[in-house]
Amino acid sequence: MPDSFDTPDAARPPISRSRRNTGRTVLSDVAKLAGVSTATVSRVYNEPDKVSATVRERVEHAALALNWFPNAAGRALASTRSHIAGFIIPTLDDQVFASQVSGMQAAFAARDITLVLGCSNYDPAQAIVQVRAMLARGVEAMAIVGEAHPAELFAALQLYRVPYAVTYAYREGSQHHCIGFDNRAAYAEITEHLIGLGHRSFAVCIQPTRDNDRVQARIAGIRSALERHGLAVRPEHLLEGESTIGFGRRCLRSIWQSLGERPSALICGNDHIAFGVLREAEELGIEIPDELSVTGFDDLAIAKEIRPALTTMRVDTAEIGRLAAQHLLDALDGKRPQHGHEVHALLQVRQSTGPCLR
Amino acid sequence: MPDSFDTPDAARPPISRSRRNTGRTVLSDVAKLAGVSTATVSRVYNEPDKVSATVRERVEHAALALNWFPNAAGRALASTRSHIAGFIIPTLDDQVFASQVSGMQAAFAARDITLVLGCSNYDPAQAIVQVRAMLARGVEAMAIVGEAHPAELFAALQLYRVPYAVTYAYREGSQHHCIGFDNRAAYAEITEHLIGLGHRSFAVCIQPTRDNDRVQARIAGIRSALERHGLAVRPEHLLEGESTIGFGRRCLRSIWQSLGERPSALICGNDHIAFGVLREAEELGIEIPDELSVTGFDDLAIAKEIRPALTTMRVDTAEIGRLAAQHLLDALDGKRPQHGHEVHALLQVRQSTGPCLR
DNA sequence: TTGTAGGCGTTATCAA
């Protein structure tokens, strides 16, 4: 500064008034040791090509010697890029979601983005809290399982211009970018499979429909397929409950004990429930599939091992996670926004379903 | 400032040279709208008691009106607290680890700490990379599954004074704070159970021992129990492989086909492997447990449902996650460092084990 | 290719 008089600042003693000093090694220490400016050190890690080989080497050497690495908070603040993405799932206690996380995390990690997880426990209110927390963390992109969430949630994402994707569910005409499979079509396919075997009387044991678009779509798929053939599920044969073996057992018992016509086919919301049904059938002496055909969903590893082997559907959930990450990375790269990506659920016909012998 | 002359700063035109301006709502906007200083706004969210009720209300109102919430990066930088904890697990594709994450995440969330996950895929090199990434993120605490990691990994944690805990494995005399169960004792107990049933010839089908202290401890537990009774596992009866149904099947086939004495008891590294063994036994016409006793580990939901029901051990993995989080929170609160916390694996004796009929 | 310096959004120190 060319001014001939001291500025007030310069007039003060060189010891600054209050220095917090965290004691950790920072970028400027590396710059000093390497004999370069802080800008150069930064470039070595962010735009390596713009630095000459010799200088780069000197800096890397200094960083190694001081055991320094860039601080993420400082980086995020200065660059307004957090290198964080978020994923909100109902729970980790279901393999179906855990593997989506797994696939997504790997894909993001390859691009140096940290995936932060939020579990909503199937509660819309918790989902909103999680989204807010992620926005506070400055997530650059978000994924969320399913689309049955408060409008407020998606509004917040749009307000802050965070690209997002809905996973696991895929629906034509959805407002959102979906990466998943068509739950409705999948259950319509299961239903058609059974109808094709001659079944006319159906029961359904499925997860709670509340706040769950996937489950609602599945039931809609069953109903639409039945309708096409002039059929329907009787109210007392549509049971909702937790996705456990125990629920499956209770379902079959109550269906078998109730008065009125017994179904010849039972569609389950997933393999766990179906396992329960098969086990209970064994104890009640119900022949599978001759007396009752049973279907699951997810194709867990044991599905093809149990006796009778379970007819079910397989979805590549890890692939869904990977594709969702890719979709979001493309969005971050400013690429054209595809509407989404549909993967397909594959029917695995095994021993638990057979012709209706009525 | 009481100086009578303009400082150089004030002399400059009011338009600063380069203003980046991210366009987002920031704390100072709230301060302006509420008619208070930035310090006061900060206090409202960090030390609410130090702010009068009226002012607090005005600030909260302004924040709501502007839809503002604190930016995590700025917060982390200024406070040198990231509100982030890290957890490194081998993989999410194993329920045993996923539920630890689940329990830990819930416990941390209650204290407003975000849990960041890292998957090592059972690779020590990846584990180190993950730890470095977490240190860069400024994790305040860390957990990691098992203690078979490069010394360098723990050294880094200590160098940066990050409190950490080892989960899933608990070992007397460990250098680290462990929250888990004693793998060695658990498998010794399984072995004693079988010895008590009269078995003298054992086979073991277990996960790869490489870089895996839990598996190594399990084998050590088996050996020590056998030794106490003057017994041992023959090398050709100790098989290592992936934890899948397929591996279990291959194991039994190869053991049954090989020459020499057949074992009367088969100890598996987990329930998946055991399921495979049971299935293959069914196909080979081997009577369980009369011809062969089989044990698993984990007590998956289906373990008690399959026929014969599987003798196995149950560990509350979600509880391990919760306890580990609590341990780390205590450390952050400066509480006395307990050495760790042992939970116990519980033997579930069912139909797949029985007296040796040789 | 390298350096200078201001700013990213918040908290913490000190003074009022």
Add this chain to the structure above:
DNA sequence: TTGATAACGCCTACAA
């Protein structure tokens, strides 16, 4: 109880 202001660690527009 409240306000003014200097950090926190890094990035980046601009100048050299």
